[in-house]
Amino acid sequence: MILCCGEALIDMIPSTSRTGEACFIPKSGGAVFNTAIALGRLGSDVGLYTGVSDDLFGKLLQAELHASRVKTDHLVSRKAPSTLAFVELTEGQATYTFYAENSADTSLTAADIPQNLEQVRAMFFGGISLCTEPTASTLHSLMRSRSGDCLTMIDPNIRPAFITDEAGYRARLHDMIAHSDILKLSDEDLDWLAPNQPDTAEQLEQLIGERDTLVFVTKGAQGGMAYRGAKCIARAPASAVLVADTIGAGDTFNAGILHLLHARGALNKDFTSNPDSKTVEEALKFAIKVSGVTVSRSGANPPWAHEI
Numbered sequence: 001m002i003l004c005c006g007e008a009l010i011d012m013i014p015s016t017s018r019t020g021e022a023c024f025i026p027k028s029g030g031a032v033f034n035t036a037i038a039l040g041r042l043g044s045d046v047g048l049y050t051g052v053s054d055d056l057f058g059k060l061l062q063a064e065l066h067a068s069r070v071k072t073d074h075l076v077s078r079k080a081p082s083t084l085a086f087v088e089l090t091e092g093q094a095t096y097t098f099y100a101e102n103s104a105d106t107s108l109t110a111a112d113i114p115q116n117l118e119q120v121r122a123m124f125f126g127g128i129s130l131c132t133e134p135t136a137s138t139l140h141s142l143m144r145s146r147s148g149d150c151l152t153m154i155d156p157n158i159r160p161a162f163i164t165d166e167a168g169y170r171a172r173l174h175d176m177i178a179h180s181d182i183l184k185l186s187d188e189d190l191d192w193l194a195p196n197q198p199d200t201a202e203q204l205e206q207l208i209g210e211r212d213t214l215v216f217v218t219k220g221a222q223g224g225m226a227y228r229g230a231k232c233i234a235r236a237p238a239s240a241v242l243v244a245d246t247i248g249a250g251d252t253f254n255a256g257i258l259h260l261l262h263a264r265g266a267l268n269k270d271f272t273s274n275p276d277s278k279t280v281e282e283a284l285k286f287a288i289k290v291s292g293v294t295v296s297r298s299g300a301n302p303p304w305a306h307e308i
Helices: 031-042 056-067 125-132 135-146 168-176 187-193 200-209 250-265 269-274 277-295
Strands: 001-003 009-016 022-028 045-051 074-077 085-088 093-099 122-126 151-155 183-187 214-218 224-228 231-236
Touching: 001 031, 009 045, 009 056, 009 269, 022 056, 031 045, 031 056, 031 122, 031 231, 031 250, 031 277, 045 200, 056 085, 074 093, 074 125, 085 224, 122 125, 122 135, 122 250, 125 135, 125 168, 135 151, 151 250, 168 200, 183 187, 183 250, 187 200, 187 214, 200 224, 200 231, 200 269, 214 250, 231 277, 250 277
Parallel strands: 001 045, 001 122, 009 085, 045 074, 122 151, 151 183, 183 214
Antiparallel strands: 009 022, 085 093, 214 224, 224 231
16 A cells, blocks of 8 residues: 555635635645545555544545545544645646644644554655644654655655744755655755756755655656656656646646556565666656646546546
């Protein structure tokens, strides 16, 4: 099983009521939640580890997980509100305002770390959960404790406006990256993590040093690239689609990588330590294809296997 570890929240999507008034429509979301949903819809054996509220939004999240075939054994129930993310769209590009203080998915502690992980072969971490305490430290501890036994992937999906302790966040993120087998970054993430470098290769060299981490970098309309360390080993163009919005695009990309590698028997440390470029390119193209479906429709709505 692939276990996705991180936030589950409600995206408040801007819309217009029948009477013409501005309004928001609640949709299940969160970077890690979206990746789990996309994996479930693609047919992967996947579960989600997060805190979930007992409020009406928490019930909405759980219903979506069940509908998308995501296992809920590792959910931690909380009598706390659900995190809300109000979305602002500018020419299809999404920016977010979060309401997450004392919410269910930000309040995980060491006591909540699951023990029954025998069936977990890969773990995915990321999103705003990596900068909200105590959940951030809990996920950090979980990754460090499991990185020797199973494959780990991280996508920080950085939201600078949400970071309150930048020094602490950077230190935690750098350590989690050092413990990861697969790293996914957008070009914006990379610019924030390794600024003032002339190109992607030098940014990666600054970020990961001499480690041969398998890295995927997405560049929006310019497509994506894959690196072993700081050496580019694969490229793929973006999908030619009419973009509705970008909500959930990177999250679906992550699911595409994990799903394809699993399907090829490559979701393991032996492969990531010595990847072949053909399989990496196939994973990159598949991830771009599935994320292209997501951006073609409103909100985080990843495709099912039969749609690919």
